[in-house]
Amino acid sequence: MTNIYAVYDTTGIQSYIFSSTKLRENMGASVLVREVLKNYLKQSLKEVLGPDNVAVDWDDNCDKCLRKFDRNGGLLAEVVYVGGGNAFVAFVDEEAYKDTTKHFLLQVYKETTSIGIASAFIKTDFEQGYAQQHKDLMEQLLQAKGKINRPIPAGNQPITRASLLTGLPVVEVDNFTPISTEQVQKRKARDQMKSSFEEFSDIVRGSKSYLAVIHVDGNNMGKLIEEYASGENWGEIVPKIREMSKRIATLYKEAYARTKSMFLDAYKHTSHYKLAPELPLIKIILDGDDVTCVVSGQYGISFAAEFLRIVENLNNDKAFYPFLGWDKNPKITACAGVVLFHSHYPFSAAYKMAEECCANAKRYTRKTNIVGSFIDFHLHQSGAVTNLKQYRRGQYTADNGYLLNRPYCVSCVFEKKAFKGKYPLYCEFKQLIKNWIKAPPNNQSNTNPWPRSRLKALRAVIGDNDKADEILKWCKSRGYDLPKGFDFREENAIKAINTREDRSDNELKNDAALLFDVLDLADTYEDITDKEAR
16 A cells, blocks of 8 residues: 655744734734644644544654554554654545645634645655655655745725734724734734733833844754654654654753743842843744744843853753764754844844844854854844845945954853954853943953943944044043953954955954944843853
């Protein structure tokens, strides 16, 4: 008998979650997205084929192979595994696949309105040829995604009122706001969550109205998984890839939980805690190695950096490491993009820039062949929605070079002396802020902390040596010096370079640009986990 190996993939997720400017709807959308492959698919399998004829709890049976399929009272379908935003399912035949898929698509439409589903299948006997068959299936999926039409409900008619956000017919009024079916679904899902946050402004702490959106993505995970599951025998590969997929998801969930716990413990010591005891953090996406969250602006960079460190630390814990028993023993690393933005700024645009920051950090790891975790960040003060690369070329170009030291390596191993002076290190960025920007009077560093007004003035003219020189002379006359080794006016202090990914190996580190990064974030960076800085 020829069986069916199928894959389901959700499409349009980013636009579905981030299209709204309402936090309540963003959070509800994230809940519905998780439900699609976690529960809706399982429900369809059970309702169409019968609960006794399907096996859906793949993560509880990681050590088991696929069971035999039989139309005569045997198993009709089994979830192989779910990971990377895809669900892989084995069916007894094409009829079972098509019946289930039809039911699944209808349920997703009813529950979410506009999340799209792409699906593909191949025929197999689930014995030999796993690597090639899996590759063929993913090629079929790629073609299916190119042809898919996302479900778009009927638009506004002359007799109906349209939602201002979605343009779809209004079906309900919530708190004096007319909303469409999609908005109703998102808000109901949000109301099931344990959170008091209703608006983005609820997350802001302090006088600055900044939020930070953090996007994290694992490095080379697709390539590692392909190498790890390169065998041909289905009986050997399925238990291995099930265990690996489960462990990747568990590792990132644990890293997020530990980072959140660390920040909550530190947040209790801040002045904001008595007024707003709930940690200003919202999880939007936590799916395998794909993580997106929103936190109060001043904590965004330090939260993301600690998260990356914890991911790497979990490499040493056998309970979480995903590639046990593999001779290659690869190191699990990730990159993060962080964008600080005002709470009234379009969230979808901020998220897009966070993705670009993360992609820039990942490009840098590939260029330098560093097996490590990097972070890139951006402070967005403009109201314009623009491409990150174009924005940076316009805002960070000085008379004699490009004033941007990002991305930074946060991997602990690179903080050793052998790597200092070559690669941009997050610890150096953090230390310069601590010893120069936020240092208390009469500290032990080689400079007194500058007045905030002088820091902002220098930030504004740092690309113009003549204007900067005037400010520095005034500061020096009052005992305010630049940190030792960071005088950007010195000859060749800033090299004629373009963007980080264009630099050659001898242009990887730039102290003058590091100084500018610190000035850029002087008002909006805080690491509350640093007990000495609290």
